Amino acid sequence: MEDKQSKIQIGGSVGGPVTGGNIQGTSSSHVGGDVSFAINELPASSEPDKPGIKELLIELEAAISADPNLSEDDRNDALEQVKDLAEAAKNPNDGRMKEKAKKAGRMLGRIISGIPTAAQLVEACSKLLPLITKVFGF
Template identity: 55%
Template sequence: MEEQSKNYVGGSFTGNFIGGNASGNVSNIINELPSSSEADRPGIKELLIQLQDAIEAEPNLNDDDREEASEQIKIIAEAGKNPTEGEMKKLAKKATTMLKGIIVGLPAAAKLAEEWNNILPLIAKAFGF
């Protein structure tokens, strides 16, 4: 029996996904949302910026959780483009549940946990759930 040769494709993959491109992509999507029309009340855009900043600054999050949290914010931002549409509400609600699961694992004194407790009711109100 002849031995078959195997071909491998060589090369390398470089880049900074966590905290770099992932965060940049989320920021781009958030920035597509309209700003709040009321100066004294943050809208979904401002809330998501605040939440994303808190996630990036949280030292108690490991890289996997930080990446997952950013992905959930991205989903909420996409849903925020049409927050009254039924499917978008479902997506946003699932994403907030996922975020809650990540944040519950943090120490109670974590800054992100504090931010989350302030932001979640406002996000829920924006989507009507």
């Protein structure tokens, strides 16, 4: 007796509820989304005229994302460090989180220092990193 069930053909394109039917994008868009999510979990500053860690990290993420002089790899690495800072900021007094934040700050400094043409980003980091690391007590 012959099986009359439908056969599944492998190939074609993905359709349906998958974001517009296409699975595309760069790794930086994925990293950027993770960073934004981690930052958005932080509370907003309680002082309207003084930015808190959330606002500082938003500004840093924007500076990294907007800098045209960063390579894709450097941008992804820098955004990963911002994500680590955001995760550490959820519990800034925890020893492991302090170490995570310290490492992320050092890594960002190294990434930025290796890119002399990223003047706006260097300026932003020079202003923002000391304020961000102050939250962790160093």
